[in-house]
Amino acid sequence: MSASNIARNKALRENVFLMIVCIENKIPMFLVGKPGSSKSLAKAIVAENMQGANAKEEFFKKFKEIQIVSYQCSPLSRPDSIIGTFKKGADLQKNQDPNSYTCVVVLDEIGLAEDSETMALKTLHSLLEEGCAVEESDDPKAENKVAFIGISNWALDPAKMNRGLFVRRDAPDKSELEETASLIKMIYGFAAKTKMSPSWNQLKYAILRNFGGLENVIPVQIFQSHLKNGIVDTNEQPRRDDPDCSPASLIQDCLEGVQMIGETRYLLLLVENYGDLSTLQQKILTKHNAVVIFGSSFDKDQDYTQYYAECFGQRFIELGLGNHRVKCSVHQDFRLIVVALKETVAKEFQTPLVNRLEKHILSLSSMLSTKQQHMLAKLNAWIQTFCHSSERGYVTRRDLLTKQMDRKNLRLILVQCESGDQRGNLIACARYSIESEMKQLSISDVENVFVMLIVQIPRVTGRYFTGFQCGTWQSVHIDELRATCGIPNFIDMYQKPVSAVLETYLHTSGTSGVQFDVISLIWGCMQQALATVKDRDEVSNRNTERVKLVFNAKDRNTAREGTSYVKHAEESGQNQNTFVSGLALHLITIMKEKEEYINQHQWLITEAAKAAHINRAGTFRRSVMQYIEGKVVNILSGLLAVMDTNENLDILSTDMTKGWKSFLWQEIINDPEITQIRCSDFENGKKTNITDEFVVVGTSRKGNSFKSKMPFSWIVFRELSSIWRKCKSMPIADTQESELYTVLRTAKALETRPLGKLMAKINKEDVFEAIKDYVSDFVLMIYPVKSSSEHQ
Numbered sequence: 001m002s003a004s005n006i007a008r009n010k011a012l013r014e015n016v017f018l019m020i021v022c023i024e025n026k027i028p029m030f031l032v033g034k035p036g037s038s039k040s041l042a043k044a045i046v047a048e049n050m051q052g053a054n055a056k057e058e059f060f061k062k063f064k065e066i067q068i069v070s071y072q073c074s075p076l077s078r079p080d081s082i083i084g085t086f087k088k089g090a091d092l093q094k095n096q097d098p099n100s101y102t103c104v105v106v107l108d109e110i111g112l113a114e115d116s117e118t119m120a121l122k123t124l125h126s127l128l129e130e131g132c133a134v135e136e137s138d139d140p141k142a143e144n145k146v147a148f149i150g151i152s153n154w155a156l157d158p159a160k161m162n163r164g165l166f167v168r169r170d171a172p173d174k175s176e177l178e179e180t181a182s183l184i185k186m187i188y189g190f191a192a193k194t195k196m197s198p199s200w201n202q203l204k205y206a207i208l209r210n211f212g213g214l215e216n217v218i219p220v221q222i223f224q225s226h227l228k229n230g231i232v233d234t235n236e237q238p239r240r241d242d243p244d245c246s247p248a249s250l251i252q253d254c255l256e257g258v259q260m261i262g263e264t265r266y267l268l269l270l271v272e273n274y275g276d277l278s279t280l281q282q283k284i285l286t287k288h289n290a291v292v293i294f295g296s297s298f299d300k301d302q303d304y305t306q307y308y309a310e311c312f313g314q315r316f317i318e319l320g321l322g323n324h325r326v327k328c329s330v331h332q333d334f335r336l337i338v339v340a341l342k343e344t345v346a347k348e349f350q351t352p353l354v355n356r357l358e359k360h361i362l363s364l365s366s367m368l369s370t371k372q373q374h375m376l377a378k379l380n381a382w383i384q385t386f387c388h389s390s391e392r393g394y395v396t397r398r399d400l401l402t403k404q405m406d407r408k409n410l411r412l413i414l415v416q417c418e419s420g421d422q423r424g425n426l427i428a429c430a431r432y433s434i435e436s437e438m439k440q441l442s443i444s445d446v447e448n449v450f451v452m453l454i455v456q457i458p459r460v461t462g463r464y465f466t467g468f469q470c471g472t473w474q475s476v477h478i479d480e481l482r483a484t485c486g487i488p489n490f491i492d493m494y495q496k497p498v499s500a501v502l503e504t505y506l507h508t509s510g511t512s513g514v515q516f517d518v519i520s521l522i523w524g525c526m527q528q529a530l531a532t533v534k535d536r537d538e539v540s541n542r543n544t545e546r547v548k549l550v551f552n553a554k555d556r557n558t559a560r561e562g563t564s565y566v567k568h569a570e571e572s573g574q575n576q577n578t579f580v581s582g583l584a585l586h587l588i589t590i591m592k593e594k595e596e597y598i599n600q601h602q603w604l605i606t607e608a609a610k611a612a613h614i615n616r617a618g619t620f621r622r623s624v625m626q627y628i629e630g631k632v633v634n635i636l637s638g639l640l641a642v643m644d645t646n647e648n649l650d651i652l653s654t655d656m657t658k659g660w661k662s663f664l665w666q667e668i669i670n671d672p673e674i675t676q677i678r679c680s681d682f683e684n685g686k687k688t689n690i691t692d693e694f695v696v697v698g699t700s701r702k703g704n705s706f707k708s709k710m711p712f713s714w715i716v717f718r719e720l721s722s723i724w725r726k727c728k729s730m731p732i733a734d735t736q737e738s739e740l741y742t743v744l745r746t747a748k749a750l751e752t753r754p755l756g757k758l759m760a761k762i763n764k765e766d767v768f769e770a771i772k773d774y775v776s777d778f779v780l781m782i783y784p785v786k787s788s789s790e791h792q
Helices: 010-025 039-049 058-062 079-092 110-115 120-130 174-180 183-194 200-211 219-226 247-256 274-283 342-348 351-355 370-388 397-402 424-439 498-507 518-531 542-552 563-571 579-595 603-608 611-617 620-643 649-654 659-669 679-683 713-728 735-751 754-759 764-782
Strands: 029-033 065-072 101-108 147-152 165-169 266-271 309-311 314-321 324-330 337-341 357-361 412-417 450-455 533-535 694-696
Touching: 010 029, 010 039, 010 147, 010 165, 010 174, 029 039, 039 065, 039 147, 065 079, 079 101, 079 120, 101 110, 110 120, 110 147, 183 200, 200 219, 200 247, 247 266, 247 357, 266 342, 337 342, 351 357, 412 424, 424 450, 498 518, 498 579, 498 620, 518 533, 518 542, 518 579, 518 620, 533 542, 533 620, 542 649, 579 620, 579 659, 579 679, 603 611, 603 620, 611 620, 620 679, 620 694, 649 659, 659 754, 659 764, 713 735, 713 754, 713 764, 735 754
Parallel strands: 029 147, 029 165, 065 101, 101 147, 266 337, 266 357, 412 450, 533 694
Antiparallel strands: 309 314, 314 324
């Protein structure tokens, strides 16, 4: 515990003094006070310094060496846990000299245990009277008696506190606050650094760092009014080494520990709404060393007060619940940022907690640089000039309703109205007033005058707003104020199934020229789709491996990895084919198959435009995208389950250095005519009819998966089996040669099919390896192989 960084106020001195006295004499002690009254700090100081002959200070060497045994109380505390803590303390001091060594049982937040259903604190009565846990037949021995300290934010019932020394800490008075003040420490830091008297900017900086973030309080003006003349010149020019007093700089300096003697407090940022968090992320959390950790939301996890302890230059903090405690190391550069609504801080945060944090107000305007603030002031001045200039014909609501407008210079009228569903009459009144005024203008003036009514309509409302869809008025519904990229044009989606929309945009920009990337859509849905692909062996880590394999294939042009096969791909015009482009083709094909049974041409109206869907999504455009993504995710999950049959995805990453495998994998995945994958291929793999989870099905004789060597070997096997059955059913005169003729006919028939034409492109030097890999997979698909030796 760094003594130079601690204010020795009255509360801390009394707490430390009484703890030492009670520990030395084993007098039970109850320390009660609000958060921030130096209770935990006093305990930490006593624990660090009361080390007997090993104490750092000569003063403490005359006292006993102590061992703290802490118990974190909570509403879940049990009597046996508290008794166990006392027994643990007694065991630790066994075989020790009671005059030089003692164990101290500390019950932290003891008041929380009052709500325990097991009445855990009732056991304290006998424990405090005897000083130790006493069995029915035992007589308490001096060597078993331990010291006791109970720390609480509020007083307990007298039956417990009367059994020990009760120390109550009230709110600090003026003198205590003066002793604790940290403003002096920061000013001293400036003086020590510059070897000069502090300037006004330095003093202002210190004031804002210590008393900023207060609602309806301007601390700089308060300090300025109390400064005597001659102490500091508030009008002096800034020095070269003066700190930046802008809000953004103050927040940054707090995080980096700038301009401070000792350690800075952690940061509390007060916001009007959580939309201001985007400012924090853009301005601060973009630093390379910023890490966001979401803490626990359980109520009782937020009740603890902790202080750092140092050992060999490393800071530690003790965390725990009950008698389960652990010391966690804390990095020297660790900084905590608490972001909370102003209203929440004012109503719910306790004052001592707020005082522990350095407070600043976070908003878009407060994070502007000095140059940006000057620019903002100029823009505000220009707006005021524009609005109040007689040449612009500025119109107030009163002018609008009372027809007192300057018609001669009027060019544009903007009328803004909130909650339009509740103010229909007011909007109608403004509308007719405008129309009446427009009639009094000349024809030439009317052509140069434009009127815009901006009406805000809540998304969830019990009323309706009809708009003005007739006459000289035009009504436009603005679904979102900011343009959203990555969505097809509504013209391309109207009365078209989703498959047709995706097919339109797969290789073109649509009829309207809007850019919508189907490949990006699929990658955006990939994580969700992979999460619903399961394996029969739920214990395996195949799910994790599958995610890595798929995302490693992102943006990979597999055709170019096998250099000897690039020529084939370029000649066929398929040099842009990739893993995900093949998924896109299969996705559209299967989606078309599904849409044959159900009319999906009106989905834009019947599904995406449903009020419930729009309310859940937030806007109509988002509702459209959620519907499309839902369709994509469902089919994509089934496709991925089929593609990973017999761990086929492994070939995508491990064997792509071999040209023929790379070529074959790419060509097959990009040709739905070869794969012939249908809905039924993965619908049968669903876990249940209720869930959308798909199970990867193996094709071995046992029905399990195996690590295939040839890309899509089960598809090759299915194709050959189909041709073989047809050829075998053909009549042959000589039965002895029937098998040979069947083989020859099968080979001949395969050459005419897309798969056969593709396999004919395999180079001669690779044919033997391809046949060998297929035979290896064929054996596993045909025979119930029990071992690798049998397989060979």
